[in-house]
Amino acid sequence: MRKPSVLIIDDEKNLVSSLIFSLEEEGMTVTAAYTGKDGLAAIETKTPDIVLLDLKLPDQSGFDILDIIKTMPAPPTTIMISAHGDTRAAVEAVKKGAQDYITKPFDLDELILLILRNHKHRQLSEEVAYRREREADTHGLIGTSDAMRTLLQQVERIGKSSARTILLQGPSGSGKTIIAKALHSVRDKRAPFISVNCASLPENLLEAELFGAEKGAYTGADKRRTGLVELANGGTLFLDEIGELPLPLQAKLLTFLETHRFRAVGGHTEIEADIRVIAASNRDLQAEAQSGSFREDLFYRLNVMPLSLPSLAERREDIPQLVADFSADLALHEGCSPITIPPETMALLCEYQWPGNIRELRNTIERLTILHAGEVIAPARLPPEVAGSAKTQVTEDSGTGAGDAEGDNVLASEMAKREAECIRQALLQSRGRKGEAASSLGISRHALKRRMQKLGLTGEDF
Template sequence: MSRTILVVDDEESILVSLRGALEDEGYEVAVARSGEEAVEGVDAADPDVVILDVWLPGMDGVETLQRLREKDPDLPVLMMSGHATIETAVKATKLGAYDFIEKPLNLDKLLLTIEHAVHARRLAEENRYWRERWGRTHELIGESRAIQELRDQIRVVGPTRASVLITGENGTGKELVARAVHRASRRKDGPFVEVNCAAIPEDLIESELFGHEKGAFTGAAARRRGKFDLADGGTLFLDEIGDMSLKTQAKILRVLQEMRFERVGGTKTHEVDVRIIAATNKALEAEIREGRFREDLFYRLNVVPIEVPPLRERVEDIPMLFRHFVREYCAEENREPVEVDEGVFEVLQGYPWPGNVRELKNVAERMVILCRSDRLTPDDVPPAVRGRTHEPRAGDLPEPGLGLRKARRLFEREYITRHLAAAGWNVPQAAEALGLDRSSLYKKLKELGIEVPSS
């Protein structure tokens, strides 16, 4: 993509020579012959960088800088001057000038500075984008008593160093809570590092957590830092902790006790300052009884237990959550926000939500995708949610224009749900009918956000 530079100078010779030089480098060039012209034309020119002379007739360079920055604080402005006093330079810098260049211009230096400025602008924009997105997608929505108590708990334990163990059914928001605890802590500007203990193969988990030295095992081509290292000064989130092998549990226990570890294949002991938050949807007490989870590790992690209640126990949050997800999804798809009829909530609140908030989010997304008007009505609620007694409508193919990926997802969700319903929500039985093995079906269920009632 071609970048645009706005050059502001009253000296025709400068305009001509800069235009030539910059165009040779592939930039587009807009010019303004006064500060007034620059301020007026900046929106239309939409430059990536402005090169601004300090000495201008009428509105001077410093004032122009100020006005440009009011319009767009991320726009980098390079000031140039033949006889800038220290005073002007200081003033311009305070007002946020990106850099100061001396006339006569050294072209190589100027081009390099422009390149840096373009890069800085892109980073500033990306940062803002991610910050907003991050904040938005990690907000804990809900005003039910349960959620308010959860927020209170987060506020109290956040600032401490205590290990936190978050429990709750699938999709209740455990990860969201973990992030909220981190944000409420004094380490909020430190890293938040996540490890999904269930997703890492047994023989790699140690290297993943503690890192390894070069040549520690086949495939260890270079030294690599582990998650404990990366989380130093911040929070380590051990997700799905109930799925860790006993051997790994023993290693983790030692780190938690001593806050020190060695890399795989290494002898040096590393010390870290890490706060641990763990999460699981398993009942760890039962796992302990069965000999699958270490009791001592449990007590170490469970210093502060936080239980995230299932969605069916806080149905008053459903309208707010649903509206939030609908709005979010419409925005993501660049589409006008659709309205939601009150009747929809009534239907949604009658469903037990075995997949909790994640399932609600998927249903919201699905309803928006399939909605051809500007409002959602109870008829738009998927049959499986409207009532398990309702037969899913046969032959309901998604309408054209959806794209294969989304259509396939919808189809799979519908098809699998239908088999599950037919099998009385017995997963092994449904797997057999679908010609899948049990673990593939479980994987699919998770991926598609279909949740099987535990009763």
């Protein structure tokens, strides 16, 4: 982590001199101002990461300075310094926009930790904001593998097209909801996007949920109910797990897709809705249509514009980037420091089959973030099924027992190969830029260079 630049605004010159010496010893860049006016000028010219702001200054109050800092386009992180007994004022400063406070006399180590913690949180927030801005440009689709590039191109083309029905098929947890939202946002993100999981509602309520119901249509219908189809008018209706739709309701949906008109339950008047329908399933709907468990005519009506989503195992080179994004996002959500994934652990993550796909990977990173915030995740801390996947594979390939010395040597060799491959993929994705590759792997640039030397990777091919 880059050490922060610090501006001290305090009129106690002996204290300031001591702080400058101590903070520079920690590798920080430090400047000082002894009045509020000079402090504001220094913020404009030096653009510090952290401001240590005393509450009482000779020319104006620290509160006045704080009010001005808050109006700046990219305000620095502000830590208030208060005298002994002014804790209430310091807390009030935090309410007014300061990120933290400390009271005099303070322990120097405590102040350094306070500065580093706030700086790390700021960097993490900026990283997440950057990632979200980048993801907005790619509709939240993370990855640079060939499979993801192809999928993104298809999303752009199909999303902009006039196609009224789109069918997404892919394994559970592969991101069908994200793709549906991406297809919607390409067309018009301001229009309504209505989503329903067809497997989550009782069969007797599903028709009313989709098409609405008139007052008195069934027991408990004491007023007219607007259905999701009507609510989605002008936008997109996403029908997840459409294979769970009962056959009688499949017929009504088919009629709507062909006419764009429907009747609410208990209604007699036809209602028109101009919507795009995106359906999704993790089952082979064509096979089910042939067997009679899904209407064949509805399948072909939905299958006008099919999109197949790859499993995570089919796009392993995207795993380091997904891990980095999940780690940063979840750490910010939990209010903690992100975990660090060293290459040997990343190699295991890249090797595992991930039967639950992206959802399982995110859940794994969330669990590690909560249990081991800010820590380096050794292979032993991974879930047993992930940590044991490489050893199981090596045992099968080598024909030796897990405790056998030869098997252990084979395992170590195989782990090194997988770690090297993980680093190669990161370098290829970053086009040889080691800093970017190290960031995607969750390690420092120096750590990456050490691992490359150990594994015999020169970087000449990237």
